[in-house]
Amino acid sequence: MRRWFRDSAHLIRPALVLMAALVVFLAIRTAIVPKAFGQYGHYRPGALDLVRQHPIAFAGQDACLMCHDDEAKARAAGKHAHVACEACHGPLAQHADDPSAHVPKLPEVANLCRRCHEQDAAKPHNFPQVITAEHSGGAACNDCHKPHNPHL
Amino acid sequence: MIPGVDGFMYPNEVELQWSVLIVLYPYITGLVAGAFILASLERVFKVEAVRPTYRLALLTALAFLLVAPLPLQLHLGHPERSFEMYLTPHTSSAMAMFGFVYLWYLTVVLLLEIWLEYRAEIVQLAQSTAGPKGWIYRLLTLGSYNISPAARRMDDKVGYAVTVIGIPSAFLLHGYVGFIFGSVKANPWWSTPLMPIVFLFSAMVSGIAAVMVLYVVSMKLRRTPIDMRCLDTIARYLFYTFVIDFTLEMLDLVHRTYESDESFRSLDFMVHTRLWGSQVILQIFLGTLVPLLLLAANQLFRFPEGRRKAMYMTAGALVLVGIFAMRWNVVIGGQLFSKSFLGYTTYKMALGTREGLLPAILLFLLPFAIFLVLVELLPPWQEGKAHEA
Structure with a gap:
């Protein structure tokens, strides 16, 4: 039995090396992985605070409606009823905070409308779409359509 | 129109996300698994004739395994x-689990088996070599200098057990690479439960061919006669494995053709146009049918030694090219067609960029450099003691 142990003792060594590597790995893991990792899901809860620190860019639909009543009514009556204001006008949280200090620019119509309405085989057939180069003969979209309620 | 794009592509499909490096990843991993399976032929299945390539196969597997994750690392931002x-x-995450499969295979299977196999030489070299090389050998002994016959018998037993565990591990390693592709249900070119098993058998084919070619080339370089019994046996096993691999791939093809689901016409068109050269000519004709015929001819007829060597080498080289083409067709082919089945894009390979041709070539040469270092450190040549073990 003793001879058996003597002749197999060297096999312990790679096992010890593997164990040592495992211990080092676990030590690194304990040191690096944040303590609360996995508390809410497969992420670091501290990431939520970092995300919260990002400056708010969008004011949100309700903030726009508080002042822009006419546009809100026109929009609600037309086909753009479900398009949020900031989808076309861009993020305007700063404007909502201080309307006079941050006056937003009007969207560039030539590019804005075709983003959704340029003809594309992938779009549903009942979605209004045109080949803009041929559709208006060079006239801007809002020469004929009202953007908030885009009937002619 | 965008150059290189035909028909309708969704915007995110125009440019390929997985480059030639991702082709290299399953190719290199496959060579590892195949080389190990060849090594296990001798160790577990007692095919004594392939003994001269046993150590060569283990070192090949290690050299390629060390490089296997590098294409992925280079691909990451x-x-x-x-x-x-x-x-x-x-x-x-399939990829996260692959990390553990990889580590298991590297440490518990391959390094351990090589250590057990080479222990006697390591101890002898540790005692007889001076300088930095001697330090490496002394480190590799892990402090044990017991190489008594009883200790070596113990090594042999444990080595056998490690190889027995190693076979399913090698299957797992490469089957898993196939699984990573086969489980992408959104891609009809990849999504098939046959993918892991097709990858596995093509891995065995490429690995056996690689060791066969490496064996012949090393013997030529060392001006040592080639053991024809060994070469004939490897070629025979290459043929058997290749027949199974080819059958599985054809089974997949027949199944797809008969099933003819909504993706079939689009994929069929792709094979007849964009993939014609790499799939039909390179993979199926030059990479499969020609080597299969060469290997089959050797099972039916007895050719003179010189001609056999030439036929085996041609078959081996073609197999290596053919399996690379297979990986290419899977990885690149799977990204050339649109999910709308109405359009096709083109893969434009850059040269010197991070994921270009040049890094791919260097990454493919790296295992050979590692192999040379390993061969220098742990000579695999066993002339004169071929049947001693």
Whole structure:
């Protein structure tokens, strides 16, 4: 039995090396992985605070409606009823905070409308779409359509 | 129109996300698994004739295994973050689990088996070599100099057990690479349960061919006669494995053709146009049918030694090219067609960029450099003691 142990003792060594590597790995893991990792899901809860620190860019639909009543009514009556204001006008949280200090620019119509309405085989057939180069003969979209309620 | 795009592509499909490096990853991993299976032929299945390639196969497997994750690292925008896969693995991530399969295979199977196989030489060299090389050998002994016949018998027993565990591990390693592609249900070119098993058998084919070619080339370089019994046996096993691999691939093809689901016409068109050269000519004709015929001819007829060598080498080289083409067709082919089945894009390979042709070539040469270092450190040549073990 003793001879058996003597002749197999060297096999312990790679096992010890593997164990040592495992211990080092676990030590690194304990040191690096944040303590609360996995508390809410497969992420670091501290990431939520970092995300919260990002400056708010969008004011949100309700903030726009508080002042822009006419546009809100026109929009609600037309086909753009479900398009949020900031989808076309861009993020305007700063404007909502201080309307006079941050006056937003009007969207560039030539590019804005075709983003959704340029003809594309992938779009549903009942979605209004045109080949803009041929559709208006060079006239801007809002020469004929009202953007908030885009009937002619 | 965008150059290189035909028909309708969704915007995110125009440019390929997985480059030639991702082709290299399953190719290199496959060579590892195949080389190990060849080594196991001698160790577990007692095919004594392939003994001269046993150590060569193990070193080949190690050299390629060390390089296997590098194409993936080069593909990542933040390679350093890949370590997080080990720290906080997500069980739903196939790639994260692959990291553990890889580590298991590297440490518990391959390194251990090589250590056990070479222990006697390591101890002898540790005692007889001076300088930095001697330090390496002394480190590799792990402090044990017991190479008595009884200790060596113990090594042999444990080595056998490690190889027995190693076979399913090698299957797992490469089957898993196939699984990573086969489980992408959104891609009809990849999504088939046959993918792991097709990858596995093509891995065995490429690995056996690689060791066969490496064996012949090393013998030529060392001006040592080639053991024809060994070469004939490897070629025979290459033929058997290749027949199974070819059958599985044809089974997949027949199944797809008969099933003819909504993707079939689009994929069929792709094979007849964009993939014609790489799939039909390179993979199926030059990479499969020609080597299969060469190997089959050797099973039916007895050719003179010189001609046999030439036929085996041609078959081996063609197999290596053919399996690379197979990986190419899977990885690149799977990204050339649109999910709308109405359009096709083109893969434009850059040369000197991070994921270009040049890094791919260097990455493919790297295992050979590692192999040379390993051969220098742990000579695999066993002339004169071929049947001693």
